[in-house]
Amino acid sequence: MAPESDAELLRLSRAGDHAAFGRLVERYAPLVRRLTASVLRHAEDADDAAQEAFLSAWTALGQHDAGRSFGPWMARIALNAARDLARRRRVRATEPLPPELAGQGPGTDQMAERGDLRRRLGAALAALPERQRVAVVLFEVEGYSHAEIGELLGMPEGTARSEVFHARRQLRAALGGGTEAPR
Amino acid sequence: MTIGSPFDGSPDHELGAALRALLSPGEDAAFAARVLARLEPGSPWEALAQWARPGLAAALLLAAALGFWFTLASMPPAELAGPRSTLADAAFGSAGTIDREAMVVAAMGPGR
Numbered sequence: 001m002a003p004e005s006d007a008e009l010l011r012l013s014r015a016g017d018h019a020a021f022g023r024l025v026e027r028y029a030p031l032v033r034r035l036t037a038s039v040l041r042h043a044e045d046a047d048d049a050a051q052e053a054f055l056s057a058w059t060a061l062g063q064h065d066a067g068r069s070f071g072p073w074m075a076r077i078a079l080n081a082a083r084d085l086a087r088r089r090r091v092r093a094t095e096p097l098p099p100e101l102a103g104q105g106p107g108t109d110q111m112a113e114r115g116d117l118r119r120r121l122g123a124a125l126a127a128l129p130e131r132q133r134v135a136v137v138l139f140e141v142e143g144y145s146h147a148e149i150g151e152l153l154g155m156p157e158g159t160a161r162s163e164v165f166h167a168r169r170q171l172r173a174a175l176g177g178g179t180e181a182p183r
Numbered sequence: 184m185t186i187g188s189p190f191d192g193s194p195d196h197e198l199g200a201a202l203r204a205l206l207s208p209g210e211d212a213a214f215a216a217r218v219l220a221r222l223e224p225g226s227p228w229e230a231l232a233q234w235a236r237p238g239l240a241a242a243l244l245l246a247a248a249l250g251f252w253f254t255l256a257s258m259p260p261a262e263l264a265g266p267r268s269t270l271a272d273a274a275f276g277s278a279g280t281i282d283r284e285a286m287v288v289a290a291m292g293p294g295r
Binding site for chain 1: 192194195198199201202203204205206207208211212214215216217218219221222223
């Protein structure tokens, strides 16, 4: 079966097709869940916010400009949902990134090393200001350009570039000195 | 990779992979199923939403009825009798004698 385009799935979703919207959810769940996790730093809260984001998107599908990409629109809704939840759960939002967000605990030396690397990366990410966390995730993981990040976060492109730069420097330092890739 | 300049616009793939592994909880299909379950008619969420308003109204009615009953039950019997309002009550004074003027007013209304 040929993969359906976002536009086609959006058209069907707007007509009330839950299955089509479900395929959009599956397609964009990784992006949305990573963004909510980067804002909230709490696995369960991140999933709650991600669910709320998709439910909000479902009710607001009529407002989506069919001429524009679904991803940035969905990302904006996800960020709003995460920030809204963060405001309501201010205490939790100040906690460091929990180990469960970094996956399973280490079982062998190699896994222990990898687990330690993840813990350090998680701690470094948690120490960044929210807009740097989101900017670096959008740039390094989601492949957004500085201009797109600036538009999404409501800042000039140069500021987005600077936020990504500073975040990367901190994260690279946490991963091992700033010049060597993690193994 | 060395990050030497803020103007370096190329992504750091290793850092990207590490962040992806850190932030991706996985099981996206199960997550999508949970979202869809909240959209489907007849889902527990939808049922809750449908019952929320009538349920709240019924609860308020019940609370009002219970409050009224409790107030009545806690009143002394003398207060329950209430003020005299019948023709006989108006016509007979506290001593049991006929008050004719009051009787006429009660029967015909004031101003006659």
